[in-house]
Amino acid sequence: KAGVTQTPRYLIKTRGQQVTLSCSPISGHRSVSWYQQTPGQGLQFLFEYFSETQRNKGNFPGRFSGRQFSNSRSEMNVSTLELGDSALYLCASSDGGGQLNTEAFFGQGTRLTVV
Amino acid sequence: GENVEQHPSTLSVQEGDSAVIKCTYSDSASNYFPWYKQELGKRPQLIIDIRSNVGEKKDQRIAVTLNKTAKHFSLHITETQPEDSAVYFCAATLRGAQKLVFGQGTRLTINP
Numbered sequence: 001k002a003g004v005t006q007t008p009r010y011l012i013k014t015r016g017q018q019v020t021l022s023c024s025p026i027s028g029h030r031s032v033s034w035y036q037q038t039p040g041q042g043l044q045f046l047f048e049y050f051s052e053t054q055r056n057k058g059n060f061p062g063r064f065s066g067r068q069f070s071n072s073r074s075e076m077n078v079s080t081l082e083l084g085d086s087a088l089y090l091c092a093s094s095d096g097g098g099q100l101n102t103e104a105f106f107g108q109g110t111r112l113t114v115v
Numbered sequence: 116g117e118n119v120e121q122h123p124s125t126l127s128v129q130e131g132d133s134a135v136i137k138c139t140y141s142d143s144a145s146n147y148f149p150w151y152k153q154e155l156g157k158r159p160q161l162i163i164d165i166r167s168n169v170g171e172k173k174d175q176r177i178a179v180t181l182n183k184t185a186k187h188f189s190l191h192i193t194e195t196q197p198e199d200s201a202v203y204f205c206a207a208t209l210r211g212a213q214k215l216v217f218g219q220g221t222r223l224t225i226n227p
């Protein structure tokens with residue numbers, strides 16, 4: 001079974017631009033969560049999607065958005081990029097159905113640098 | 116609230132000694148507590164997890180204990196080896212919520 005795949009692996013963007021990151025979950029997994037990882041802040045929850053519906057959202061500004069497609073692939077978008085958005089963005093998929101109480105498998109992440 | 120506090124932030128132990136990392140959570144409805152290991156430049160990977168109906172779980176040199184009354188859980192690594200050096204994250208998921216909240220992480224260094 002292929003693992004969780006995130007594209008692209010690296011991105012350099014300029015302040016004010018927008019960016020779209022992609023995540024393909026493990027086949028059969030319908031839940032996809034997104035996290036922002038920075039050195040001082042650990043793993044911060046962005047949002048979680050299940051069967052194309054956003055079920056929960058973290059404490060991030062509205063510039064951060066996402067969606068999930070019928071094949072469970074997910075994208076997250078960040079508009080009007082700020083320097084502070086530079087981070088490793090990780091997605092994780094799981095097969096927990098209605099509950100997130102099974103193993104979450106992480107992708108390699110997309111490292112976003114905003115200059 | 117939905118917080119997970121993790122301590123210590125850094126831990127250095129001699130090879131062969133034990134390491135203990137502790138986490139506390141705020142929501143008594145939390146029912147699933149995984150631990151992830153993240154090596155430098157790699158993705159987080161699950162090393163052990165425990166559910167709220169169990170007090171302790173062990174897998175070779177790794178064990179996790181859960182105290183629901185005190186709302187804390189701990190990771191124990193015995194006979195540490197150099198390859199145990201990594202950042203460890205605890206997490207708690209909320210029953211009825213689709214959210215996995217992580218602790219801040221512990222950087223564990225095993226000294227030869």
